[in-house]
Amino acid sequence: MIELQHINVSFRNELQKKLFGTERKKVLRDISVRVEKGECLGILGESGSGKSTMGKVLCGLLKPDNGEALIEGENIYSSRKGRKLLRDKISVVFQDYTTSSNPRFHIKDIIGEGITVRERKTKKKIERKEEVARLLTLVGLDETYANRFPHELSGGQLQRVCIARAVACDAEIILLDEAVSSLDAHTQVQIMDLLIELKNKLNLTYIFITHDLTSITYFCDRVLFLNNGRVTEVTKTSNIGAVTDEYALKLLHSIIDFMEEENHAAECV
Amino acid sequence: MFKRFLHNKTAVITTALILAIAVLGILAPWIAPNDPYENDIINKFAAFSLEYPLGTDHLGRCVLSRMLFGIRPTLGLAALTMIGTIGLGALMGLLAGHFGGIVDEVIMRVVDVMLSFPSQIMVFAVVALLGIDVRNVILANVFIKWAWYARMIRTGVVQYRDRNFVLFSRCVGMPEHFILFRHLLPSIAADLAVLSSLDIGWAIINISTLSFLGLGVQAPIPEWGAMLNEAKNVLTTNPVQMLTPGIAIVAVVTAFNLLGDALRDVLDPKETQV
Numbered sequence: 001m002i003e004l005q006h007i008n009v010s011f012r013n014e015l016q017k018k019l020f021g022t023e024r025k026k027v028l029r030d031i032s033v034r035v036e037k038g039e040c041l042g043i044l045g046e047s048g049s050g051k052s053t054m055g056k057v058l059c060g061l062l063k064p065d066n067g068e069a070l071i072e073g074e075n076i077y078s079s080r081k082g083r084k085l086l087r088d089k090i091s092v093v094f095q096d097y098t099t100s101s102n103p104r105f106h107i108k109d110i111i112g113e114g115i116t117v118r119e120r121k122t123k124k125k126i127e128r129k130e131e132v133a134r135l136l137t138l139v140g141l142d143e144t145y146a147n148r149f150p151h152e153l154s155g156g157q158l159q160r161v162c163i164a165r166a167v168a169c170d171a172e173i174i175l176l177d178e179a180v181s182s183l184d185a186h187t188q189v190q191i192m193d194l195l196i197e198l199k200n201k202l203n204l205t206y207i208f209i210t211h212d213l214t215s216i217t218y219f220c221d222r223v224l225f226l227n228n229g230r231v232t233e234v235t236k237t238s239n240i241g242a243v244t245d246e247y248a249l250k251l252l253h254s255i256i257d258f259m260e261e262e263n264h265a266a267e268c269v
Numbered sequence: 270m271f272k273r274f275l276h277n278k279t280a281v282i283t284t285a286l287i288l289a290i291a292v293l294g295i296l297a298p299w300i301a302p303n304d305p306y307e308n309d310i311i312n313k314f315a316a317f318s319l320e321y322p323l324g325t326d327h328l329g330r331c332v333l334s335r336m337l338f339g340i341r342p343t344l345g346l347a348a349l350t351m352i353g354t355i356g357l358g359a360l361m362g363l364l365a366g367h368f369g370g371i372v373d374e375v376i377m378r379v380v381d382v383m384l385s386f387p388s389q390i391m392v393f394a395v396v397a398l399l400g401i402d403v404r405n406v407i408l409a410n411v412f413i414k415w416a417w418y419a420r421m422i423r424t425g426v427v428q429y430r431d432r433n434f435v436l437f438s439r440c441v442g443m444p445e446h447f448i449l450f451r452h453l454l455p456s457i458a459a460d461l462a463v464l465s466s467l468d469i470g471w472a473i474i475n476i477s478t479l480s481f482l483g484l485g486v487q488a489p490i491p492e493w494g495a496m497l498n499e500a501k502n503v504l505t506t507n508p509v510q511m512l513t514p515g516i517a518i519v520a521v522v523t524a525f526n527l528l529g530d531a532l533r534d535v536l537d538p539k540e541t542q543v
Contacts, residue, residue: 059440061436061439088442090441091441092436092437092440092441094433094436094437096433099432099434100433100434102455104455104456110434114441117441165437169441
């Protein structure tokens with residue numbers, strides 16, 4: 001459905017050795033991956049490994065230096081049809097929920113933006129008030145939230161609003177860029193359960209960017225390990241214990257060790 | 270927002286005061302007790318009386334009538350200056366911030382040049398070049414002030430254009446005008462409103478200064494700065510002449526400054542009580 005072929009991305013180095021130098025830092029190197037309809041692909045890597053950059057390329061916000069980003073065979077960056085297809089099919093939920101919603105908008109306007117996107121796609125007028133109430137109910141909030149401002153909501157509630165906005169667009173693919181990372185453990189599980197429920201109900205495709213292995217195993221069908229801008233391994237989540245790549249193993253062991261230490265500490269308490 | 274405005278005492282009082290002054294200026298021909306241009310040399314420097322409630326000036330003209338008629342050029346020119354300044358500044362700032370790259374570089378370097386000149390000297394230079402005229406006063410003020418607004422608006426746009434809510438709009442294909450007018454402009458509107466309400470005070474003083482120096486509104490047109498200019502000639506013999514236009518300028522400028530402060534609170538949605 002959506003595919004990256006030999007993608008390379010580099011940024012200009014801020015600290016140049018020469019005056020007017022043109023040194024560039026490679027962020028993504030020869031990335032190739034394909035996401036099928038209805039699946040949930042997890043992208044796992046440490047901070048600075050290029051996960052969010054890959055997400056930006058996937059949702060059309062960052063043109064790669066070379067390589068092709070395709071949706072249903074159409075190039076996202078060089079073909080107008082591809083760009084339109086991507087905009088019609090993709091939506092995004094960011095990690096930082098505080099900057100994800102315009103602080104001057106009411107919740108109804110934030111979700112309303114997603115509804116406007118759908119109206120533009122279908123060229124049909126949608127009854128705003130009812131649709132906002134329906135979407136709020138869908139993400140476990142009630143319609144009284146519609147007239148509130150973002151700062152009047154908790155982090156978990158605001159992230160639910162962002163999910164409602166993403167769903168309101170009637171998108172087939174939702175890119176979740178560390179969408180649960182900044183929430184507490186209890187809210188993380190609630191949001192992931194909500195996402196699984198929505199995926200089954202609406203037959204959505206997810207691209208789930210995270211540095212947290214636990215949420216990947218809870219949530220994704222496949223996992224892609226990213227290290228220093230390279231894909232080191234792609235495997236099914238059910239086979240995650242059988243990874244062979246050195247980096248993936250190291251990452252896996254460090255997380256398992258951390259979890260064991262955490263459990264031990266909990267037992268001591 | 271309107272509710273928040275009504276709950277802010279300073280905003281309501283200062284707006285009421287400014288509106289009252291503006292209405293007095295509009296209704297001046299009907300409520301002024303005398304003709305502001307009519308000389309009565311025998312009655313010069315007359316004390317407060319029923320016929321001349323604020324006395325008369327050095328040519329025996331009614332001070333109150335001149336004050337009322339003076340509201341028109343004082344507030345009108347300041348408003349025109351601010352409209353011109355904000356219009357040009359906002360356009361340049363939005364273009365620079367939104368498009369970035371070479372457009373940003375060119376506009377910002379012009380802004381740098383504009384900001385490097387001392388503003389008062391520039392006003393005099395522009396008025397001297399174009400000639401003494403009310404239109405040129407406005408042009409000169411816009412000319413020296415637009416760069417401040419362009420820089421401020423550009424900074425605001427750059428600050429907000431990479432926020433996640435703007436990236437979301439881009440990602441799902443919302444049109445550029447939606448991003449510009451629904452996300453970016455309202456985000457910087459609060460700063461803009463505060464700065465412009467503070468600067469309208471500056472514009473009033475600047476126009477009055479130019480009139481005071483004889484470069485702005487010319488005699489016999491009643492304008493508060495020009496009235497001060499005329500009063501300064503008799504400062505030692507009749508200091509009361511300075512009081513009326515002086516107090517009026519201080520009151521209006523203070524009202525605009527307080528309104529600027531109040532608007533900052535009113536336009537911030539985080540000020541809403543949960």
